[in-house]
Amino acid sequence: MEMRIIRAGQLTTVQDLGRCGLRAAGVPLSGAMDPFALRIANALVGNSELAAALEFTLVGPEIEFTAEARVALTGVECDGFAAWKPVVVPAGARVNLSRCVRGCHGYLAIAGGVEVPLVLRSRSTYLRGGFGGWQGRALRDGDVLPIGAAAAIEGTALAGVTGWRIDPRILPAYSAKATVRTLPGAQGEEFGGALFEREFTVAPQSDRMGLRLLGPKLERSNTADLLSMAAAPGTIQVPPDGQPLALMADAQTIGGYPQVAHVISVDLPVLAQLRPGDTVRFAPVTLAEAHRLAQAREHAVAMLREGLAEKLGAHPQP
Structure with a gap:
């Protein structure tokens, strides 16, 4: 499957969780500005947390899919498109995320992930270095990106996928x-x-x-x-x-x-x-409190993934 970028939006790039373990060699982490939002977007569509998705800033892209796609928007709220829940997009339909009304960095995960080449063990775009992601740059109108094979989801789960969203209590304290x-x-x-x-x-x-x-x-x-x-x-x-x-x-x-x-x-x-x-x-x-908060966050994410396994009828990839 592929997706075609009708309008690229603002600073839309391919991002994953970044290039861990290479800072000693002078390579920045890159990856998602909001890694939590990216992790949840991938979980909502059954992807591995390591899968690549689209990140955009303030103005989202308009995208057309060549086949039915399972997608999730997180990080921001956009007019006309539900956030923090999985959405099924029919083949040939367009997703328009052009007007963000809350938040700064949005994430659109697609079941199967954005299948750009790995560079230094990551698909994330490092704009200053000009590598990773899609040709090392922000997306442009007309770009066509490949999507990987998605994990199978039971049809009955897909039929009711528009009727729920995650509990907002798991979200960070986003605020202006x-x-x-x-x-x-x-x-x-x-x-x-x-x-x-x-x-x-x-x-x-x-x-x-x-x-x-x-x-x-x-x-x-x-x-x-x-x-x-x-x-x-x-x-x-x-x-x-x-x-x-x-x-x-x-x-x-x-x-x-x-x-x-x-x-x-x-x-x-x-x-x-x-x-x-x-x-x-x-x-x-304190450092002890920071550790406690990090452990609580990971516990909440793990519980969410287990809940999604029941909801979607398939275990999201680790």
């Missing part, structure tokens, strides 16, 4: 006025508690590399130069202008700016769904 929890950065003490006392606004210059945050200037007590150190998605750096930069999926692997904090993994999806003009506050947590 978000609170995001953090662990201390290497230079965290040099900024006092300033990060936690202020509200920051997401700047329009934000991208897949990082969110630029605007607010009162953060000032470091120690002005000595720093050696470059490892950086990762979730690291909050403070450039010389004092406006924090929260690194995201395409973040560099090393950097020389002071690190004030690190966003915990369960709150990275909240950060990823902030739009320009949205606001965020930061709150400190």
Whole structure:
């Protein structure tokens, strides 16, 4: 099966969960900005969590399928298309996700996954490097992408697939006025508690590399130069202008700016769904609490996958 891109939308790329284990070689993680949303989208259509899907930003694509397709939209809400549930699309029908009314990064998973070639063990697109995904670039009008073979789903399950959606209590605390929890950065003490006392606004210059945050200037007590150190998605750096930069999926692997904090993994999806003009506050947590929250998230996802196995009449691939 194939899908044809009628209108590409805004920064629509092929993404999976990224290139894990290659940061020491200077290769960024890439992959989904909101990995939780991608995992759930794949689960809803019976895919492996490692399957590739489409990610778009604020404006989604219009797509035509050559055969009947089982799809799921997560991360954002779009006019005229149900989110966080599986949907069956007839052969020749079009899915139009052009107007997103909530959220920033949307994910459209298709049963069978987007079958682009693996590059360094991943199908994700790294735009700055020009590799992975579909020809190393964002999708364009007229592109035709291959879809893999989908796991069989019982016909009775498909017949009732439009009548339910997942419990919203499993979702991260998505909000246009978000609170995001953090662990201390290497230079965290040099900024006092300033990060936690202020509200920051997401700047329009934000991208897949990082969110630029605007607010009162953060000032470091120690002005000595720093050696470059490892950086990762979730690291909050403070450039010389004092406006924090929260690194995201395409973040560099090393950097020389002071690190004030690190966003915990369960709150990275909240950060990823902030739009320009949205606001965020930061709150400190302990490492033990971060571990507890991560374990609770994984337990909830595992329970969802088991529930989907009963609902769809087939076990989603691990």
